Amino acid sequence: MTLGGIFSYLVFFLIFTGIYAVMTLALNMQRGFAGLFNIGIAGFWAVGSYTSAIMTTPPSAEHLGGYNLPFVLGLLAAGLVAALLAFLIGIPTIKLREDYLGIATIGIAEIIRLVIKNEEWLSNGVRGIAGIPKPMAGFLGHNYNIFFLLIVVLIIAIFFYLSEKGINSPWGRVLRAIREEEEVVKAAGKNVVRYRMEAFVLGAFMMGVGGALYAHFTSFISPEAFKPMQATFLVWIMLIIGGSANNFGSLVGALLTWGIWTGTEFLTGMLPAAYTTQASALRVILIGVFLEIILLSRPQGLFGEKKYSASSSKS
Amino acid sequence: MFKKRIFVVMMILMFVSLSISGVFAQDTVKIGTLVPMTGGLASYGQFTRNGTLLAQKIINDQGGILGGKKLELVNVDTQTNPQSGVDGAQKLVSVSGVNAIVGALSSGVTIPVAESVTVPGEVVLISPASTSPILTTLDDNGYVFRTVPSDSLQGVVAANLASNRLDYDKLAIIYVNNDYGQGLNDAIVEQFEKNGGEITASIAFEPNKVSYRSELMEAAKDSPDALLLVAYTDDGGITIIRQALENGYFDKFIFTDGLKAPEITEGVEQYLEGMYGTAPTSMPGGNGPEIFKNLYEKEFGEIPPKPYIDTSFDATFVLALAIEKAGSTDGTAIRDALGEVLSEDGMVVNINEWNKAKDLIKAGQKIRYEGASGPVLFNQAGDSMGAIGIWKIKDGDIVNDSVEVQ
Numbered sequence: 134m135t136l137g138g139i140f141s142y143l144v145f146f147l148i149f150t151g152i153y154a155v156m157t158l159a160l161n162m163q164r165g166f167a168g169l170f171n172i173g174i175a176g177f178w179a180v181g182s183y184t185s186a187i188m189t190t191p192p193s194a195e196h197l198g199g200y201n202l203p204f205v206l207g208l209l210a211a212g213l214v215a216a217l218l219a220f221l222i223g224i225p226t227i228k229l230r231e232d233y234l235g236i237a238t239i240g241i242a243e244i245i246r247l248v249i250k251n252e253e254w255l256s257n258g259v260r261g262i263a264g265i266p267k268p269m270a271g272f273l274g275h276n277y278n279i280f281f282l283l284i285v286v287l288i289i290a291i292f293f294y295l296s297e298k299g300i301n302s303p304w305g306r307v308l309r310a311i312r313e314e315e316e317v318v319k320a321a322g323k324n325v326v327r328y329r330m331e332a333f334v335l336g337a338f339m340m341g342v343g344g345a346l347y348a349h350f351t352s353f354i355s356p357e358a359f360k361p362m363q364a365t366f367l368v369w370i371m372l373i374i375g376g377s378a379n380n381f382g383s384l385v386g387a388l389l390t391w392g393i394w395t396g397t398e399f400l401t402g403m404l405p406a407a408y409t410t411q412a413s414a415l416r417v418i419l420i421g422v423f424l425e426i427i428l429l430s431r432p433q434g435l436f437g438e439k440k441y442s443a444s445s446s447k448s
Numbered sequence: 449m450f451k452k453r454i455f456v457v458m459m460i461l462m463f464v465s466l467s468i469s470g471v472f473a474q475d476t477v478k479i480g481t482l483v484p485m486t487g488g489l490a491s492y493g494q495f496t497r498n499g500t501l502l503a504q505k506i507i508n509d510q511g512g513i514l515g516g517k518k519l520e521l522v523n524v525d526t527q528t529n530p531q532s533g534v535d536g537a538q539k540l541v542s543v544s545g546v547n548a549i550v551g552a553l554s555s556g557v558t559i560p561v562a563e564s565v566t567v568p569g570e571v572v573l574i575s576p577a578s579t580s581p582i583l584t585t586l587d588d589n590g591y592v593f594r595t596v597p598s599d600s601l602q603g604v605v606a607a608n609l610a611s612n613r614l615d616y617d618k619l620a621i622i623y624v625n626n627d628y629g630q631g632l633n634d635a636i637v638e639q640f641e642k643n644g645g646e647i648t649a650s651i652a653f654e655p656n657k658v659s660y661r662s663e664l665m666e667a668a669k670d671s672p673d674a675l676l677l678v679a680y681t682d683d684g685g686i687t688i689i690r691q692a693l694e695n696g697y698f699d700k701f702i703f704t705d706g707l708k709a710p711e712i713t714e715g716v717e718q719y720l721e722g723m724y725g726t727a728p729t730s731m732p733g734g735n736g737p738e739i740f741k742n743l744y745e746k747e748f749g750e751i752p753p754k755p756y757i758d759t760s761f762d763a764t765f766v767l768a769l770a771i772e773k774a775g776s777t778d779g780t781a782i783r784d785a786l787g788e789v790l791s792e793d794g795m796v797v798n799i800n801e802w803n804k805a806k807d808l809i810k811a812g813q814k815i816r817y818e819g820a821s822g823p824v825l826f827n828q829a830g831d832s833m834g835a836i837g838i839w840k841i842k843d844g845d846i847v848n849d850s851v852e853v854q
Contacts, residue, residue: 259625261627
């Protein structure tokens with residue numbers, strides 16, 4: 134173990150945390166501010182990943198297209214397609230109350246996963262898409278991950294800024310009011326459905342971009358990557374740990390949760406080699422215990438809802 | 449401030465564990481094992497891990513590696529999932545500092561690990577179980593190998609078995625809907641049609657359903673001569689066989705390697721008597737598999753219960769050979785040595801002859817490694833060249849029938 138090794142793992146760790154942080158920010162937009170119960174994150178993640186993969190890979194007979202477009206266009210397309218999908222899903226479902234929307238979204242995420250798994254012309258089916266290009270990989274060599282981390286940080290910064298800006302505006306106040314009491318907002322003459330739809334679509338856009346980042350970082354995607362555990366519920370845990378309706382909390386939640394998820398491996402790794410099988414199972418238990426401790430001691434999450442006052446947004 | 453305390457305690461725990469694992473590090477030669485201990489393939493991961501441990505034991509009992517150092521295996525769990533698998537691989541490379549890894553099992557984990565961690569990090573990766581054809585064409589600078597043949601080999605043999613030996617003209621295929629099933633199915637269809645046969649149905653099934661009657665009904669529609677079933681015993685394969693027999697959809701079957709297990713005949717011996725199947729196997733001549741079975745039984749008290757244990761053993765052993773040949777644990781040196789040390793017409797080394805292998809390497813000789821899964825030889829793409837065995841159900845037991853060398 135060398136210092137350089139730890140540093141390179143740290144960079145890697147932060148990239149993964151960052152990708153999850155994008156997802157958590159997106160979910161915070163939907164759940165934290167607008168109260169939308171989306172448990173179909175995996176679906177939007179997958180759509181973003183596949184869109185960007187199809188846009189940026191060279192032409193291929195194995196899946197749709199291969200349009201060889203630059204990375205930035207891939208990211209953008211991923212966000213737009215995910216947003217469009219959210220819009221289409223939203224038309225019949227966005228009026229549903231909390232838990233009903235949850236059921237609808239989880240169903241849709243599964244449908245998306247099965248479509249990807251079975252429609253070979255589109256996604257190469259269970260084989261997945263390989264060789265998704267990493268931007269500028271040719272020039273940067275060994276320190277590539279640092280560059281990728283910068284991209285991820287930049288995207289988080291943009292989303293964070295826009296999200297804060299939006300939530301401090303009158304638009305954001307309406308969203309939070311809808312979350313608290315829909316009827317009152319209706320009585321005030323606001324189009325509730327429109328606001329909810331906007332939050333849903335914006336969140337989906339961010340999820341699509343996050344999915345694209347994941348695809349470019351790992352260079353390979355297959356339906357295996359979009360199972361509900363890692364792609365949906367982990368993001369929910371991050372949001373809950375960090376504190377709902379708090380963008381900064383979302384970032385810390387992602388960091389802490391992914392830290393526990395991977396860090397427990399170092400703890401159980403200290404057990405003698407003979408206990409490897411048990412160590413892995415123990416690790417899963419430890420993850421549960423750590424998360425349980427946080428949730429019991431801080432039910433509102435580490436940070437809880439940020440106070441957004443009307444005066445802070447006079448503009 | 450309770451939250452702060454928890455946070456601080458966690459951070460401290462993490463760093464303590466990091467530094468402790470550093471302090472106790474001895475001068476060993478490390479190979480990483482990246483196998484699923486939890487998640488969907490956990491039942492395979494535990495046993496493949498045993499395969500690597502057995503190789504480690506043989507090497508360390510016979511004087512270790514690189515002039516007497518102990519071989520150390522560092523294991524990380526993939527949770528059968530690409531996100532955790534990629535993270536685990538990066539831990540092995542960065543934190544544990546390994547330059548050679550055995551793993552992962554499913555292609556859905558192996559490929560992203562290769563693309564995002566091991567190839568850019570110049571680390572040699574040998575998968576003992578990923579059969580996806582994508583691995584062959586991966587742009588990997590030669591850092592990715594596998595000790596299991598690509599699906600396409602077995603598909604060709606299974607199709608030839610059906611058309612040449614069994615004289616079937618019409619065949620229905622039911623396969624498990626993952627990259628393994630898909631790959632085999634494609635290869636079988638291609639070869640069987642080339643032989644002039646007709647595939648009446650080729651149906652993917654989702655694992656672990658209660659009933660497969662609708663799939664079976666569809667497969668039986670155009671009255672094919674037999675059903676070729678690509679499945680594992682524990683994901684629905686057994687259910688499909690039972691339901692096909694119960695409802696009289698099929699009475700003739702051809703099986704593939706995932707079903708080469710005694711469970712498939714239990715209770716239905718008389719109906720499956722004389723059926724054939726295929727499975728990757730050892731090249732004729734060597735007795736590696738026999739030795740491996742005995743050694744494994746002695747060490748773990750049972751005969752190897754799952755596939756890919758032997759290939760995991762071989763992956764570990766050839767990595768050790770390459771490290772010894774390279775004289776260092778540098779990834780590029782290991783990669784190059786893997787190409788140099790193994791040769792079809794080299795001196796024969798059995799799986800329990802680590803000492804002999806070291807002497808041969810010192811003398812600059814090439815080695816023909818008679819591995820636990822047969823002689824291990826890599827082609828240009830890093831794929832193992834293998835043989836496919838044909839097996840048969842006889843008196844309710846599975847017996848090996850003949851071997852097709854590719």
